[in-house]
Amino acid sequence: MAASGAPLPRCDAGGQSFYLTRYTGPAATGTPPTAVLDLATAPATGAVAIAPVWSGAAAPTVSAREIGLTPPNPPLPAGASVAGGMGKDGYIYTMRAVDGDNSWDNSPATGWTAGGWRSHTRYYEMLRYGRTGVDNLGIVSGLGTYQTDPTDPSTVVSGAIDLRLGPNFNAADIDPITGIMYLANFQTGGALNRVFKIDVTQTPPLYVGTLNLSSNIPGDQSGDFAIDASGQWAYGIASTRGTSGTSLSYRFNLSSGAVETLASVPPILIFSIPVNAPYGAAARLPNATDKLAFYGLGTRIMSIPSGTVGTNQSTAGATSGDAAACLPKLTATLVCTPDALVDAAGNVSNCTVTLDQAAPAGGMAIALTPPAANPRYTSSCGSSIVVAAGQTTASCAITATPNTTPGDGDVTAALALATPAASDDYVLGSPSAAEVRIRNDDVDIAITPVANLSCTPSSLVDAAGQVSTCTISLNAPAPAGGSSISLSPPPGSSRYTSSCTSPVLVAAGATQSSCTITATPNTVAGDGSVIALLQLLAGPGYTLGPDSQASVQVNDDDLPINVGDAKRVPTLDAWALALMGMLLAMAGALFARKRHQS
Numbered sequence: 001m002a003a004s005g006a007p008l009p010r011c012d013a014g015g016q017s018f019y020l021t022r023y024t025g026p027a028a029t030g031t032p033p034t035a036v037l038d039l040a041t042a043p044a045t046g047a048v049a050i051a052p053v054w055s056g057a058a059a060p061t062v063s064a065r066e067i068g069l070t071p072p073n074p075p076l077p078a079g080a081s082v083a084g085g086m087g088k089d090g091y092i093y094t095m096r097a098v099d100g101d102n103s104w105d106n107s108p109a110t111g112w113t114a115g116g117w118r119s120h121t122r123y124y125e126m127l128r129y130g131r132t133g134v135d136n137l138g139i140v141s142g143l144g145t146y147q148t149d150p151t152d153p154s155t156v157v158s159g160a161i162d163l164r165l166g167p168n169f170n171a172a173d174i175d176p177i178t179g180i181m182y183l184a185n186f187q188t189g190g191a192l193n194r195v196f197k198i199d200v201t202q203t204p205p206l207y208v209g210t211l212n213l214s215s216n217i218p219g220d221q222s223g224d225f226a227i228d229a230s231g232q233w234a235y236g237i238a239s240t241r242g243t244s245g246t247s248l249s250y251r252f253n254l255s256s257g258a259v260e261t262l263a264s265v266p267p268i269l270i271f272s273i274p275v276n277a278p279y280g281a282a283a284r285l286p287n288a289t290d291k292l293a294f295y296g297l298g299t300r301i302m303s304i305p306s307g308t309v310g311t312n313q314s315t316a317g318a319t320s321g322d323a324a325a326c327l328p329k330l331t332a333t334l335v336c337t338p339d340a341l342v343d344a345a346g347n348v349s350n351c352t353v354t355l356d357q358a359a360p361a362g363g364m365a366i367a368l369t370p371p372a373a374n375p376r377y378t379s380s381c382g383s384s385i386v387v388a389a390g391q392t393t394a395s396c397a398i399t400a401t402p403n404t405t406p407g408d409g410d411v412t413a414a415l416a417l418a419t420p421a422a423s424d425d426y427v428l429g430s431p432s433a434a435e436v437r438i439r440n441d442d443v444d445i446a447i448t449p450v451a452n453l454s455c456t457p458s459s460l461v462d463a464a465g466q467v468s469t470c471t472i473s474l475n476a477p478a479p480a481g482g483s484s485i486s487l488s489p490p491p492g493s494s495r496y497t498s499s500c501t502s503p504v505l506v507a508a509g510a511t512q513s514s515c516t517i518t519a520t521p522n523t524v525a526g527d528g529s530v531i532a533l534l535q536l537l538a539g540p541g542y543t544l545g546p547d548s549q550a551s552v553q554v555n556d557d558d559l560p561i562n563v564g565d566a567k568r569v570p571t572l573d574a575w576a577l578a579l580m581g582m583l584l585a586m587a588g589a590l591f592a593r594k595r596h597q598s
Contacts, residue, residue: 004130007090007360008053009039010425011286011326016042016301018283018293018326019092020050021129022318023082037092037129039326040299040315048299048315054133082280083224084127085174085181086324090360092129093200094322095140095169095183126198126205140198142207170280171224174200175254176325177231182211182254186222186236193217193259195234195252213257218248223278223296224322227254228304229289235304237265237294239276247276249307262307268297281323295323330426331356332366334417336398336434342441343376343408347400349436351381351415352393355426359387364425366394367418376401376411376438383418398436406442413438449474451485452545453536455517461557462495462527466519468552470500470534471512474542478506485513486539490532495520495554500534517552525558 011017020040037053084094126137171184181198185191193213199206219238227234233251247265252258267276281295292302298312333354341347353366363386370381381396388394398413416433420426452473460466472485487502500515507513517532536548 002128002130002135003133004091004128004135005132006130006362008086008092008129008131008326009423010090010329011039012427013286013328016285016287016291016293018285019053019086019324020281020283020295020315021084021092021094021322021324022316023320023322024318035134036318038316040293040295040323042293042299042301042313045311046313048313050316053131056134082320082322083169083172083183084129084322084324085172085227086176086283086327087174087200088176088179089201090327092324093137093174093181093205094127094129094324095172096125096127096136126200128200137200138204140205140207141202143196170278171222171236173225173227173234173282173324175227175231176229176284180208181205182225182227182234184225186217186225186238188220192222211252211254211257213252213259215259217252217259218250218261221278222250223280223294224282226282226284226292226294226323226325228292229284233305235262235292235302235307236282237279237302237309239278249302249309251305251307262305263309265309268312270297281321283323284325286326286328293323295321329424330359330364331429332417332426332432333429334415334432334434336415336436339435340437340439341377341398341400342439343400343403343405344441345402347402347438349398349413350395351398351434351436352395353385353387353417355387355392356429358390358392360425361389363387363389363391366426367420367424368396369416369418371398371413371415371436374411374413376403376408377413377436379413379415381415400438404442406440408440408442410437410439412436447476449476449478449483449511449542450545451483451536451542452547453534453550454547455534455550455552458551459553459555460496460517460519461555462519462522463557464521466521466554468517469514470517470550470552471514472504472506472536474506474511475545477509477511479541480508482506482508482510483541484539485542486537488535488537490517490534490552493530493532493554495522495527495530496532496552498532502537503539519554523558525556527556527558529553529555 008019018040020038022036022038024034034056036055039051039053041049084092087093125139128135128137169183169185171186172181174181179201181200183196183198184194193216195211195213196207197209197211199208217236217238222236222238225234225236231254233253235249235251237247237249239247247267249262249265251260251262275297279294279296283293285291285293290304292304294300294302294309295315299315300312301310302308334351336349336351338349341349355364365384365386367384368381370383371379377398377400379396379398381398385394385396398415413436414433417428420428453470455468455470457468460468474483483506484503485506487500487504489500489502490498496517496519498515498517500517504513504515532552532554534550536544538544
């Protein structure tokens with residue numbers, strides 16, 4: 001494995017943690033600087049806690065293009081690094097600073113004016129930090145070329161750029177969305193309006209373009225910057241008049257290059273003296289998208305997008321430093337589908353572990369508590385399962401053991417995600433456990449039918465042909481011998497007849513039986529309505545459903561004669577009756593005579 005080892009540990013999403021690299025300058029000419037990698041955690045207030053990851057006794061291996069110096073002899077090793085950020089793969093990528101000689105501008109002995117400084121200022125190599133150390137990825141390809149000796153064409157170095165500012169790029173971070181590093185030399189006399197873009201996933205790393213800012217960043221000197229979680233803005237703090245002057249927070253847009261000045265940053269008081277030293281380290285925090293950490297003479301938390309900065313929190317010091325985000329831990333969940341099997345061939349439940357982010361390089365092993373051994377099933381789920389790099393899921397299986405043993409009952413296979421160690425790169429989400437039921441399918445399972453009752457229609461009139469059919473229904477076929485359903489029949493009445501008696505037999509294999517209520521025809525006006533009520537009763541071999549009673553109403557349809565409007569026939573007095581009699585006698589005589597004549 002490379003010297004860097006595995007990706008760096010991830011952080012709990014609830015903490016204000018970031019990676020802090022602290023550099024210590026060389027004690028003597030020819031002695032390389034040292035680098036210490038820590039996990040720093042800032043509480044709400046108070047001192048920042050430091051948890052060491054590793055401490056390097058010297059900088060990583062120098063490039064093959066390193067130019068030998070006289071003195072010293074052998075060649076001077078490479079220096080530490082000063083600007084970088086957290087890659088999407090969990091490694092920190094930083095640009096190396098050649099800072100190995102206490103008098104870099106006077107070595108070789110020809111001095112600065114004679115060009116000796118070139119041998120220490122033109123080498124921009126990318127380093128990669130992991131759990132166990134550092135890899136030297138070599139000179140960045142495409143940053144241009146520079147001839148270290150103007151009189152010797154053979155001294156052209158690929159990947160170098162002549163900034164003529166000394167050894168260091170001093171500001172960088174990696175876009176968490178694209179994975180591209182943004183690299184700058186934001187110091188006095190530097191290119192305050194230019195940012196280089198580096199693809200750190202290439203070997204060697206590749207220069208892919210330049211972001212030209214709309215204006216210079218504010219001030220004369222800036223330390224590191226940090227890119228927000230959305231990959232839209234880079235935030236920094238710039239000093240306007242050296243260490244004792246005022247400082248301003250700023251940001252620039254990664255797409256347009258627009259530069260914005262944000263807020264004044266109060267100085268740190270050292271022995272009551274205000275100090276505005278540049279913040280050489282900046283990083284995103286995993287606990288909130290609106291917080292960044294800046295490290296200089298201590299640690300201060302910046303709130304974005306306002307750019308306001310909190311009070312200083314004491315932190316272990318160093319000659320210089322850099323910071324990078326600590327990626328949040330992944331969240332693992334577990335689901336088994338289906339959650340029930342029968343003990344027959346081909347019955348398999350797939351149990352899938354899912355991460356909320358793609359697994360990092362090397363994959364991620366998730367600890368499991370496997371199901372207990374049982375002859376009723378087999379399982380490919382062991383004590384752990386690995387989600388491959390770049391993937392979000394991994395699966396194992398629980399398979400029912402086929403058998404034809406009747407009545408061997410049901411068993412449960414229980415699988416769970418084991419509680420991860422504090423140092424693991426994931427936490428448990430929900431659900432984190434699953435059960436798969438293996439059921440016996442080798443004997444008929446007795447099913448108790450559910451009985452319900454309905455009568456259609458529910459209303460009749462007392463005329464001929466008026467019949468309601470009442471149906472007793474089961475939700476499963478009646479067993480051998482049928483189902484005998486107890487019934488409370490409707491009470492006797494002269495207004496209807498009923499064939500509904502108790503018990504009602506539902507024939508074997510059938511699901512229904514019926515009886516009737518028939519209205520008794522009559523012409524009796526005003527005899528009102530009656531209700532025939534039926535009720536299913538509880539009994540063995542069945543249960544009652546929600547519709548266990550029904551009623552049929554028999555209505556009167558005979559309308560009475562209304563005598564209230566009859567007219568009285570007038571009567572005749574005695575003279576009128578005598579006169580009417582004489583007239584009738586005369587009419588009779590005339591009729592008889594006419595018949596005689598004819």
